[in-house]
Amino acid sequence: MPKKQLDTLTEPMYYTLVALLSPRCGIEITEFVLEITHERVRLVPGTLYAMLSKFESEKMIVEMSVDGRRRTYQITDKGKDMLIEEYRRLKTLMEEGKPWMEELL
Amino acid sequence: MKTIEKILTFYPYEYRVLEEYLCDMSKKGYQLISLKGDHFFAIATFQEYEGTYIQYVCDYTASNGFFQEDSDETIAYRSFIEEYGYTYISSFHGVLIFSTAKPIRFEIREYHVDNKKQLRKATLYHLISYTCICFMYMLIFHVMTTTIGDYAKSNISILYYMLTRVMLIPYLWMIAQPLLYLIGINFNTKITTIHRRAMILSSTLMLWMFSMFQMESSIKSLLEMFLFIIAGILLLYKLWNWMKQKAITKRGIYFALSSIMYVVLLLVYVQNLQDDSIKDDDVPIMLNKEDVYITSTFLPSREYHSSYLMSEVDIYYEAGQYYNIQHVKDTPISGYLKERLIYNSHIMDVEKRDEFMIYDRSFDVAIVSDRDILSVSHDTYEQMSTQDIKTLCKQIQKEML
Numbered sequence: 108m109p110k111k112q113l114d115t116l117t118e119p120m121y122y123t124l125v126a127l128l129s130p131r132c133g134i135e136i137t138e139f140v141l142e143i144t145h146e147r148v149r150l151v152p153g154t155l156y157a158m159l160s161k162f163e164s165e166k167m168i169v170e171m172s173v174d175g176r177r178r179t180y181q182i183t184d185k186g187k188d189m190l191i192e193e194y195r196r197l198k199t200l201m202e203e204g205k206p207w208m209e210e211l212l
Numbered sequence: 213m214k215t216i217e218k219i220l221t222f223y224p225y226e227y228r229v230l231e232e233y234l235c236d237m238s239k240k241g242y243q244l245i246s247l248k249g250d251h252f253f254a255i256a257t258f259q260e261y262e263g264t265y266i267q268y269v270c271d272y273t274a275s276n277g278f279f280q281e282d283s284d285e286t287i288a289y290r291s292f293i294e295e296y297g298y299t300y301i302s303s304f305h306g307v308l309i310f311s312t313a314k315p316i317r318f319e320i321r322e323y324h325v326d327n328k329k330q331l332r333k334a335t336l337y338h339l340i341s342y343t344c345i346c347f348m349y350m351l352i353f354h355v356m357t358t359t360i361g362d363y364a365k366s367n368i369s370i371l372y373y374m375l376t377r378v379m380l381i382p383y384l385w386m387i388a389q390p391l392l393y394l395i396g397i398n399f400n401t402k403i404t405t406i407h408r409r410a411m412i413l414s415s416t417l418m419l420w421m422f423s424m425f426q427m428e429s430s431i432k433s434l435l436e437m438f439l440f441i442i443a444g445i446l447l448l449y450k451l452w453n454w455m456k457q458k459a460i461t462k463r464g465i466y467f468a469l470s471s472i473m474y475v476v477l478l479l480v481y482v483q484n485l486q487d488d489s490i491k492d493d494d495v496p497i498m499l500n501k502e503d504v505y506i507t508s509t510f511l512p513s514r515e516y517h518s519s520y521l522m523s524e525v526d527i528y529y530e531a532g533q534y535y536n537i538q539h540v541k542d543t544p545i546s547g548y549l550k551e552r553l554i555y556n557s558h559i560m561d562v563e564k565r566d567e568f569m570i571y572d573r574s575f576d577v578a579i580v581s582d583r584d585i586l587s588v589s590h591d592t593y594e595q596m597s598t599q600d601i602k603t604l605c606k607q608i609q610k611e612m613l
Contacts, residue, residue, distance in 0.1 A: 137318060149318070152295070
């Protein structure tokens with residue numbers, strides 16, 4: 108049975124791909140995501156490794172270098188397209204819901 | 213520095229219990245040096261230490277496959293975790309053990325959030341590997357019992373005995389809990405459980421060893437069997453070390469060795485079933501147990517007296533004191549013939565009860581004297597005169613003498 112393609116990105120996936128717009132290794136991704144989300148999203152290595160493996164098999168990221176035990180990854184064009192698409196989707200959701208949602212805030 | 217060893221038995225889904233146990237030992241001042249073992253036990257070696265408290269964190273992976281050696285995927289995962297400041301210690305059947313002397317900044321997994329699919333897969337792999345190993349031991353044991361000494365005569369009953377009492381009980385006992393886990397029933401395992409389980413398993417294996425002595429056997433054949441096991445283990449150990457030096461990947465070695473062993477054992481097993489070999493110095497030539505027939509279908513044409521024809525097996529038992537069997541009772545062949553009579557055979561006295569004729573289903577003929585068995589083809593037999601057969605029997609007897 109072929110593996111299911113990624114349709115939409117979860118929050119940790121989204122931030123991981125954002126982190127990989129520049130080459131980063133595992134712990135750097137975790138620290139980056141922690142920083143930009145003000146410690147709201149905490150990517151633990153067990154989860155992150157599975158996610159990176161999934162992205163790699165989908166060719167959304169690529170391994171750049173191996174320095175000792177450190178492996179550095181970066182986003183590919185396919186990954187960028189997916190990220191942009193997700194960003195647009197989130198933006199559309201925001202804009203379409205804005206007239207009604209703003210009143211609630 | 214004092215070193216102690218503890219025997220543990222645990223499954224991948226019990227990794228948190230193991231973690232708790234290792235941290236407890238660390239609080240008592242013992243750090244884990246290594247965790248090795250086979251499919252039954254894990255032997256944890258601890259060493260006394262002083263200084264900063266070492267915390268242990270256990271994790272699991274399902275990418276190891278059926279056997280214990282870490283796959284490339286697992287090695288990559290280990291390195292990934294080490295980036296976060298953990299030190300890899302050891303692994304055992306999909307359970308990975310890390311330690312850290314620094315305060316943990318990032319947990320390996322979110323606590324109480326298990327990847328159940330992966331955990332179940334790791335447990336399943338452990339079960340499959342355990343099953344393979346158990347049955348391989350059972351197969352080895354069976355092959356040994358059917359090829360060494362007195363066991364050869366009752367291999368079917370020994371197989372039954374072995375399956376029901378020897379390996380199956382500890383095997384079923386060991387797989388019960390993980391099987392329940394796999395179907396969704398989980399027990400709250402405690403540290404004491406992983407200790408107690410090892411103790412129960414060891415005592416069951418002791419019982420297994422003891423039960424071997426209860427079987428019909430002589431000290432000599434038991435000694436032979438143990439020597440056989442020890443020789444086999446040493447040989448494999450040497451082979452393993454030699455292959456490791458040749459830098460072949462461990463996984464490849466394991467796979468190759470297992471495959472060769474399985475094929476060889478299966479061949480031997482099948483061969484045993486077909487041959488029902490008797491390793492007795494006095495009976496150098498073997499016959500197939502399924503094919504042995506002593507019949508009257510063509511013997512009357514050779515002018516043999518049918519009055520000596522032996523009855524079928526049920527009648528044989530009723531008339532157990534039958535003259536022909538009594539006559540050869542104390543010869544090496546007689547015991548063999550008695551065994552073969554179970555297979556619905558007939559026996560016929562050929563000439564003054566010195567030789568016996570055996571006619572088999574595949575149209576090969578065996579001439580049996582009280583000293584030896586000789587197989588000749590049916591065609592050859594047909595061309596032989598009665599006198600030829602007698603001469604041949606006498607010739608065999610002379611050669612044997």
